[in-house]
Amino acid sequence: MKTGTACPRVGDGSTQQVRRQAGFTLVELLVVVAIIALLVGMLLPAVQKVREAAARTQCQNNLKQQAIGMHSYLDAHGRFPSGMTNGVGSNSLSDWRLVWVHLLMPYIELDTDYAATIKAYPGAVPARPSAIAGLKTVREGRKQLLMCPSDPNAGKVQFFNAETGLHTNYAACAGSLPWNDGPTNWSTNLPWGTMSYNELDGVFFAQSATRLSHIADGTSNTLMLSEIRVFRDNGGHDVRGRMWNNNASGAVLFATTARPNPATPDRVSSCRPSVDGVTCVQGANQVFSMFARSCHVGGVNAALCDGSVRFVPNSISNATWLNLGVINDGAVLDPY
Numbered sequence: 001m002k003t004g005t006a007c008p009r010v011g012d013g014s015t016q017q018v019r020r021q022a023g024f025t026l027v028e029l030l031v032v033v034a035i036i037a038l039l040v041g042m043l044l045p046a047v048q049k050v051r052e053a054a055a056r057t058q059c060q061n062n063l064k065q066q067a068i069g070m071h072s073y074l075d076a077h078g079r080f081p082s083g084m085t086n087g088v089g090s091n092s093l094s095d096w097r098l099v100w101v102h103l104l105m106p107y108i109e110l111d112t113d114y115a116a117t118i119k120a121y122p123g124a125v126p127a128r129p130s131a132i133a134g135l136k137t138v139r140e141g142r143k144q145l146l147m148c149p150s151d152p153n154a155g156k157v158q159f160f161n162a163e164t165g166l167h168t169n170y171a172a173c174a175g176s177l178p179w180n181d182g183p184t185n186w187s188t189n190l191p192w193g194t195m196s197y198n199e200l201d202g203v204f205f206a207q208s209a210t211r212l213s214h215i216a217d218g219t220s221n222t223l224m225l226s227e228i229r230v231f232r233d234n235g236g237h238d239v240r241g242r243m244w245n246n247n248a249s250g251a252v253l254f255a256t257t258a259r260p261n262p263a264t265p266d267r268v269s270s271c272r273p274s275v276d277g278v279t280c281v282q283g284a285n286q287v288f289s290m291f292a293r294s295c296h297v298g299g300v301n302a303a304l305c306d307g308s309v310r311f312v313p314n315s316i317s318n319a320t321w322l323n324l325g326v327i328n329d330g331a332v333l334d335p336y
Helices: 026-077 100-107 111-116 135-145 318-324
Strands: 170-175 223-227 253-255 266-268 278-282 299-304 309-313
Touching (some): 026 135, 026 309
Parallel strands (some): 170 253
Antiparallel strands (some): 170 223, 223 299
């Protein structure tokens, strides 16, 4: 009789078959983690570039909307809005204290904010924002259209106290001169719109009333708006970009005295001396100047008086940038 071979059994002295549990060894796990870390390291810069590109596009769209609003204001009034309605350096609480941003509100779909603030105070806008009933509405309404998402402080400016103003990342071009460096002193409170066009050489300044006929160089060769940096009021006022209680500094205006993102410090009535590599000095004798700045790599967004928006590189020549700020110098501009 043929005898069959019995299968070996565990524990009976026969050959044992050892089973391994499924899983990763420590070495395999470390290799996987290293690969994931490498992929994240490779993808993160690309993601950041995409986010910055989106932020830059949003910033350009904001400028485009404001430029369209400027032309709507021009159609309605025959001139561009004043850079400031009160004189630079004036501290009178009876001043209107309006800047171009407020005048533009009804033309950039901020009618509610306009009604809650400007229209509600027809005689004189309160100097202190805490007295304005619609302040919260303005804070919320301004964030998207008046702030550039590339600026880390956009929409996050901490106010030194309840009496300081609101901030924007956009400024109107006052020309190639520091404030009060023209033939006469800006601080003189002339009736609104009566200041001579020989006073300064840009489109927007205190009590300006610029018409298209004044822009002899052509609207495609003249700056309207550009970006500026805003900073937190930590330990003191920093008025750059302040669009309320803007009584002395013209801090929503910029000059083309220095090209975009310069090492030259801003000069305003009150600021922090050095933040994020941007320097500033507090102006003396009402002589102020603020420059186009952004957090974009390589330059700033700017709107021209024809309504077009373009990215201007930091490498633009000083002469070209200077001449772009002037409405009637007759200079032939180099490509930029």
